[in-house]
Amino acid sequence: MYQIPLFDLNYDEREQKAVAETIASKWISSGPKCMELEEIFQKELDTPYAYAVTNCTAALHLALFSLGIGAGDEVIVPSLTFVATVNAVRYVGAEPVFCDIESLSGLTISPDRIEELITPKTKAIMVMHFGGFACDMDRIMAIAAKHHLYVVEDACHGPLSEYHGRKLGTIGDVGCFSFFSNKNISTGEGGMVVTKHEKVGERIKLARSHGMTTMSYERAKGHSTSYDVVMPGYNYRLDDIRATLGIVQMQKLRADLETRQQIRALYEKLLGACEQVIVPFAGYTEFASNYIMPVILKDSDPARRDEVRTKLQEKGIQTSVHYPAVHRFSIYRDAKKGDLPLTEYASDCGLTLPMYAKLTEEEVTYICDSLKEILKG
Ligand SMILES: Cc1ncc(COP(=O)(O)O)c(C=O)c1O
Numbered sequence: 001m002y003q004i005p006l007f008d009l010n011y012d013e014r015e016q017k018a019v020a021e022t023i024a025s026k027w028i029s030s031g032p033k034c035m036e037l038e039e040i041f042q043k044e045l046d047t048p049y050a051y052a053v054t055n056c057t058a059a060l061h062l063a064l065f066s067l068g069i070g071a072g073d074e075v076i077v078p079s080l081t082f083v084a085t086v087n088a089v090r091y092v093g094a095e096p097v098f099c100d101i102e103s104l105s106g107l108t109i110s111p112d113r114i115e116e117l118i119t120p121k122t123k124a125i126m127v128m129h130f131g132g133f134a135c136d137m138d139r140i141m142a143i144a145a146k147h148h149l150y151v152v153e154d155a156c157h158g159p160l161s162e163y164h165g166r167k168l169g170t171i172g173d174v175g176c177f178s179f180f181s182n183k184n185i186s187t188g189e190g191g192m193v194v195t196k197h198e199k200v201g202e203r204i205k206l207a208r209s210h211g212m213t214t215m216s217y218e219r220a221k222g223h224s225t226s227y228d229v230v231m232p233g234y235n236y237r238l239d240d241i242r243a244t245l246g247i248v249q250m251q252k253l254r255a256d257l258e259t260r261q262q263i264r265a266l267y268e269k270l271l272g273a274c275e276q277v278i279v280p281f282a283g284y285t286e287f288a289s290n291y292i293m294p295v296i297l298k299d300s301d302p303a304r305r306d307e308v309r310t311k312l313q314e315k316g317i318q319t320s321v322h323y324p325a326v327h328r329f330s331i332y333r334d335a336k337k338g339d340l341p342l343t344e345y346a347s348d349c350g351l352t353l354p355m356y357a358k359l360t361e362e363e364v365t366y367i368c369d370s371l372k373e374i375l376k377g
Pocket of ligand 1: 054055056057058081082084085128154156157177178179180190191
């Protein structure tokens with residue numbers, strides 16, 4: 001019996017050795033390893049400011065907070081995303097306005113639908129690069145410029161993914177990344193927030209650590225002896241143990257993503273002729289992280305999709321749903337929204353297949369054969 005999980009960690013003795021060294025150094029909270037990881041992000045993403053944080057949820061909160069978004073403001077958000085993207089809007093007292101996706105073959109927020117939802121209260125657009133496949137950033141940035149809106153990129157799925165020669169997360173005003181265990185960069189919990197604006201970066205840095213003007217590590221190194229508190233900030237600091245994992249993961253990331261690209265190409269080849277499924281983003285040409293492998297069942301419904309998932313499970317193949325549409329959760333039922341038929345269909349009839357660098361050709365073939373056989377039956 002095959003046992004193919006949705007995701008497998010890309011870990012080996014390098015993570016263990018690096019963490020042991022950090023523990024032996026006796027500095028385990030936010031310090032040199034966090035700074036090193038931030039520098040790697042700045043360099044790899046070609047962005048001037050990067051701040052390591054506890055997770056992407058904190059990054060999203062800091063993004064909106066540091067852009068000054070608050071009570072009375074509206075933020076246009078996708079609904080086909082993880083709930084954290086939207087919760088962050090409520091953290092700052094603003095209201096999310098749910099927007100549909102482009103199509104079932106392109107699961108990212110629709111620029112046309114965004115324009116229809118803009119009101120005098122709109123202050124920002126949040127985009128989520130589904131699976132590491134870019135939203136239509138040229139059009140979204142043009143809309144944002146025309147209406148004087150900020151753009152926050154939830155780039156959780158897309159480290160090193162590219163769009164017209166730029167890295168996802170660096171195109172809008174602020175970009176947010178997750179290092180949760182099942183992400184392309186895995187540190188257990190963790191995240192990064194990047195920005196091109198110096199002043200926004202300063203606010204992120206302050207808000208990340210209680211609004212304090214210096215950090216413990218700076219004081220321990222004798223760079224300063226005291227601190228002031230200039231805003232009621234948070235404790236959203238990453239620690240050096242997780243940052244150490246992040247540094248090793250960054251060293252492996254490009255090779256991991258290149259392998260995922262080959263796996264993705266094999267999936268596309270094997271499912272290409274299957275009339276019962278849509279493979280979103282098929283034929284995509286930019287470099288993408290392939291965080292997940294979504295497929296959408298054609299002419300289907302939630303019961304049938306769940307049946308297909310159960311049958312795959314019986315064959316030892318784990319699947320998931322990315323995502324239950326956020327606007328249907330109790331807390332967002334009364335929120336403002338446009339029509340969301342494509343989001344609802346993708347949420348009801350989509351499933352995600354296993355995706356990680358260690359997947360073998362034999363396993364991908366088994367997954368695709370199993371899916372096709374189930375759909376035929
Ligand atoms: C699209 C998206 N946004 C935000 C998050 C939240 O990230 P974290 O778990 O690091 O807070 C996730 C994580 O699952 C995600 O997939």
